[in-house]
Amino acid sequence: MAKLLLRGMVLPMSGAEDFYPQGEVAVDGDRIVSVGAKGSAPRGFEPDRLLDRSNDVIMPGLINTHTHAAMTLLRGYADDLPLMPWLEDKVWPFEAKLSDEDIYWGTMLALTEMIRSGTTTMSDMYASMDRVAEAVLSAGTRAALARGMIGSAANGLQALRENIELYRACHRAGEGRLRVMFGPHAPYTCPGDFLQRVKSEAESLGAGIHIHVAETEAEIETIRQEHGRTPVQWLNDLGLFDGPVLAAHCVHLTPADMEILAEKQVCVAHNPESNMKLNSGTAPVPELTRRGVVVSLGTDGASSNNNLDLFGEMRSAALQQKLRVDSSALPAYEVLEMATVKGARALGFEEVGMLAPGFKADLITVDFDQPHFYPRFSIPAHLVYAAHAGDVRDVMVNGRMIMEERRLLSLDEKKICAEAEKRAKGIARELL
Ligand SMILES: [Zn+2]
Structure with a gap:
């Protein structure tokens, strides 16, 4: 599996003080290798891909x-x-x-x-x-x-x-x-x-x-x-x-x-x-x-x-x-x-919920280059009081990208919406 390096504002959720305004997360296969400031990836870690998200917050899914x-x-x-x-x-x-x-x-x-x-x-x-x-x-x-x-x-x-x-x-x-x-x-x-x-x-x-x-x-x-x-x-x-x-x-x-x-x-x-x-x-x-x-x-x-x-x-x-x-x-x-x-x-999922070395790579990036995230006094406050669903840019689970730049990679969204609409309306009609 691929090696990936993500750069951005990293909020690992490993402690209230932990935040890297210019941080990076290194992922190898399904696991996180390192989390820290820019340049903290281990020596010899050569990513197949570098994802620059410097205006995004990278956090656990x-x-x-x-x-x-x-x-x-x-x-x-x-x-x-x-x-x-x-x-x-x-x-x-x-x-x-x-x-x-x-x-x-x-x-x-x-x-x-x-x-x-x-x-x-x-x-x-x-x-x-x-x-x-x-x-x-x-x-x-x-x-x-x-x-x-x-x-x-x-x-x-x-x-x-x-x-x-x-x-x-x-x-x-x-x-x-x-x-x-x-x-x-x-x-x-x-x-x-x-x-x-x-x-x-x-x-x-x-x-x-x-x-x-x-x-x-x-x-x-x-x-x-x-x-x-x-x-x-x-x-x-x-x-x-x-x-x-x-x-x-x-x-x-x-x-x-x-x-x-x-x-x-x-x-x-x-x-x-x-x-x-x-x-x-x-x-x-x-x-x-x-x-x-x-x-x-x-x-x-x-x-x-x-x-x-x-x-x-x-x-x-x-x-x-x-x-x-x-x-x-x-x-x-x-x-x-x-x-x-x-x-x-x-x-009982022991290896997710936090960005930490050895944990599974379940993470999201949130697009912070939007008016409702300025000025950037507090990242946690913005995520809770100002953010909404549509701000999520990328989603990774187990090291695999399933949404990138808001494009779903694992699901056929149009087909799913059409099926749900048809089936729900069909049941509602039967109950009339
Ligand atoms: Zn319930």
Whole structure:
């Protein structure tokens, strides 16, 4: 594989002080060889190609730790409704009509949007995950995949068998670009014995669990009535937190819940825009991070967001906490960490999320030669408060360029948009 030298403003995300205004990143094959000031590449490193991006910021690819990728097909199909009518009358009937092929094209649409907005890794929970894996492998990105399982549904055990099969077929596939987790949907859709079964299967394979937790007040009330505890306490009592767990949302937590999450090293995927759009509430992010909980960032599905743009999500995350707590809450660099290093930790990808020697070469360049990035007082502040998806110029995953000068190299964007349009409109017509 080729040797590449990138020059530009390097923000490696290895520490708040680390920044090289005239820096360079050397890549050999799928790995980063060196990161530092211009001229820091090792002696004898002879690049096949020099990419001069002196007006760009070179940084790690962004990591979306909670989404349902194929829900791009529902983007704009139903909005501005209360939660239950939105789910029962719109989302669930539409989803019931999705074929494997629909899910494949919906995921391809999501991946196209993600690459264009600088996301190199996603954590997806949905159905037909073998087709989702196929989409990720062809897009050239990285993903942690979980089969979403409704334990109380008739196909609950079948979904669990599919998750096990997915693990055997796809975990560490694609040169390590895929990981597989287990995806029990939520405490209010999965009975206790089902969750324990999932836990023991995940444990025997050494896999992590990805689950929605404490998303709405209604969920807290349901679990309290059924089990006399909070969802976090109930899951902990079931032993679910004994292995690695990624808990999405965690909006409604007691101080005791937060202590449990910290003690059990449960990671939290924070989804501020979905939480706002569905009127779920505001997650206590600073309170969690103060206790040492790893909080990463997610968009949730495109039907409750309505895009998969992590630049927008970073800005929303920061602003939401400033509104809730005070203007010093969740500073820019911390938000960037949520979307990079902490995302990698939450998903168990140990060699991405940071630009460092020996790490996998997952990186993006952001075009800073634009009016909204001047004057250049603070690069982290600009990335969080001023940048948007369209500022991303290049995207590399595992040492391979998948977008260059905003041209997609791994996907046929026109065909993907046309397929998604045709399939989504077809389903909507059937439901009229
Ligand atoms: Zn979700």
